[in-house]
Each structure stands twice: as C-alpha cells, then as structure tokens.
Amino acid sequence: MKFSVQRESLLSPLQHVVGAVERKQTSPVLGNVLIEADDGYLTITASDSEIEMQARVEMHIDQTGSTTVPARKLLEICKNLSDSARIEFTLTGEKVVFKSGRSRFTLATLPADQFPKTAPLKEPQSVQLTATDLHRCIRNTAFSMAQQDVRFYLNGMLLEIGADRLSCVATDGHRLAYSQCTTEADPEMPVRAIIPRKSVGELQRLLGSTDTNDKVGLLVSPQHLQVQVGGVRITTKLIDGRFPDYNRVIPIDGNKELVIDCQTLKQSLVRASVLSNEKFRGVRFALQAGLLTVSSNNPDQEEAIDELEVDYQGESTEIGFNVTYLLDVLNSLEVENARIIVKDGNSSTLITPDSNDNNDSKYVVMPMRL
Numbered sequence: 001m002k003f004s005v006q007r008e009s010l011l012s013p014l015q016h017v018v019g020a021v022e023r024k025q026t027s028p029v030l031g032n033v034l035i036e037a038d039d040g041y042l043t044i045t046a047s048d049s050e051i052e053m054q055a056r057v058e059m060h061i062d063q064t065g066s067t068t069v070p071a072r073k074l075l076e077i078c079k080n081l082s083d084s085a086r087i088e089f090t091l092t093g094e095k096v097v098f099k100s101g102r103s104r105f106t107l108a109t110l111p112a113d114q115f116p117k118t119a120p121l122k123e124p125q126s127v128q129l130t131a132t133d134l135h136r137c138i139r140n141t142a143f144s145m146a147q148q149d150v151r152f153y154l155n156g157m158l159l160e161i162g163a164d165r166l167s168c169v170a171t172d173g174h175r176l177a178y179s180q181c182t183t184e185a186d187p188e189m190p191v192r193a194i195i196p197r198k199s200v201g202e203l204q205r206l207l208g209s210t211d212t213n214d215k216v217g218l219l220v221s222p223q224h225l226q227v228q229v230g231g232v233r234i235t236t237k238l239i240d241g242r243f244p245d246y247n248r249v250i251p252i253d254g255n256k257e258l259v260i261d262c263q264t265l266k267q268s269l270v271r272a273s274v275l276s277n278e279k280f281r282g283v284r285f286a287l288q289a290g291l292l293t294v295s296s297n298n299p300d301q302e303e304a305i306d307e308l309e310v311d312y313q314g315e316s317t318e319i320g321f322n323v324t325y326l327l328d329v330l331n332s333l334e335v336e337n338a339r340i341i342v343k344d345g346n347s348s349t350l351i352t353p354d355s356n357d358n359n360d361s362k363y364v365v366m367p368m369r370l
Contacts, residue, residue, distance in 0.1 A: 001065025
C-alpha cells in the first residue's frame, strides 16, 4: 500500500473517527485504526466493538492495500506536522513508514483481517433527516442520560421517529429531558431505538461540526443504528431494553406557574451554588407573590440568599433542587424565558421554553429534600 496526501486530508478523517477508540482496549487491534486504500478512495475506520466510525475521502492511490496502525500515535504525528505538510505513506511488511519533508516515522502494524468490522445491516429501515433537527434534539436531551446505571437502558438516549415527528428522550431517574420537532421524515414503520451513551456523544460531536443544511441518512435494524453524515459513517449497537414510559413521568397537575428570564435565573443559581453543600449541591426555591428566593447553605453554617422579582401571584411554596440539574436545563434552553410549573415541595417540577417554535422541549426535575 502506498499513497501521498496533504496533512489536512488525513488529519480531518482521523479526528472524525478517533473518538471510537478506547484508551483501554480488550484487544490490541482496537487501539488501531483500519486504513484501506482502494481505487480513488482512502477509508479510515475505528471501533471499540460497540461503535464503529468510518470516514472516507477521495484521493489518488499509488498502490492499494490495507492495514491497521496505532490510532493515537498516528493522530499526534499528523497534528504536529506543519499545516502545509505532505505525507508519504508506505506499507512495507509489518511496518508503516511516514515521510514528511525531513521527518520520518516508522509505526508497527497489525493485520487488517484482525480488525472487527461491522457486517452490513440486515433489512434496515431507511430514514432521512436534516442535521439541524437531529443535532438540536440530541443536544437538548443528552445531558440527562445516566452514567453506569444498573438499569442499562437508562445509559443511553431514546430516539423516536414517526410521521412528521422526531423526538429524543433521556433520563437518569432523577430528571428527564424530552425534545421533539417536526420533520419531513416519514418512515414506513415508526422508529424506536435506545442509543448508547458513548454513541450519542460521538454523534452529537459529528453533527455539531457539519453543515446545518445537510441531510443525514439513518439505517435502523433491531440491533443496530447506522448514521451517515457527509463522508463519515457511525454504526452503533443499540441497547436491548424497554425504555420507561416517559409520558407518565411528565407532570400534568402542576398548579403554580411562573415565567422567568433564563439568564437571570442562571446567574442567581450560580451565585447560590457557591455556598451549597459540595456533595449534594442543593438549593431551595421559595415562591411567594411577586418574589422568588433562591437560597443554599452548607455544613459550615454558611448561607446564600438571592431574591428575584417574578411575575407570580400563586400560593407560597418551597421546593429543593439539585442546582446542577437546573443549570443543565437552563443551558440547553435556546429561548429568553423559561416557564416553570410546580405543584408542591414533594412533586416533580416541569420546565419548558416560554415560546412557540418548531422545537418543543420539556424537562422534569425531581425535588430534593434539604
């Protein structure tokens, strides 16, 4: 195998796929990327056996072939060459030689046939979405996914695609994030898939770096999801489990409602969090006519109290929250004002954007005893 390429033409696809490579691998070959050079194309693939990321670029190939090379070492070499560098890549026996100007690097390889490539999906359903819609729904919900929960189906995000509707849902048992938008997608059968946490993160990163007007192609089978974004393809195993009925979690009996400026509330929460308990991160909301008091304290008997004028005329009530959960919600809202609906100090709170647009997001935060 032999080819010559500009640094950027090799660095860009490497950066797209290297996120799939785990630093601690169960097999040495999973620390490598698979490089395949055929007529007119260079294909780079990375995998951890759960997620596979593949980038393909068009270029002149002097000699076809395939091999695997250490992913992180190859990436660091490319990153530290000059922007205008041209790289000569040659496979000789069990070694790969990189030449660029007066620099020369020799890397060990492992055979390409040891690399665990994902088989083509069997009878998948095809769906087309816009990058904007998918990225927005993922970004608005991903932060609520659980981390290493024994309820494995919570360690991911639920993706639903129906006639003219795309929605994403994530929950860790203490909070829930739901986001939907209208879309032109019209699948033959409704799509319902739980995407693992790592795959959600890589998909979000990839969608954030692509043109918002691009179309995204999805292939869905019972066990796998494949997403094509430009010249990059992500194939991930799906979590086999039953996601909770999120409609039953979203409260509908809240009788106290206020609308507040997101930035103002965020700044108040950040101030109050300075003196909150470092372990539990609790803050207290005290609502009364025309006033919201945000307070916190810690075991050192330190206390923060912040008062905000609000348009609220309901009954007085108090409720405690994990301040991190509230800040995550406010950071995801893309509107000026948030609508907060509460019932009492023992019931879940519903937070929504105070606007009517294509994006419909709902956030549920469980109360916290302080």
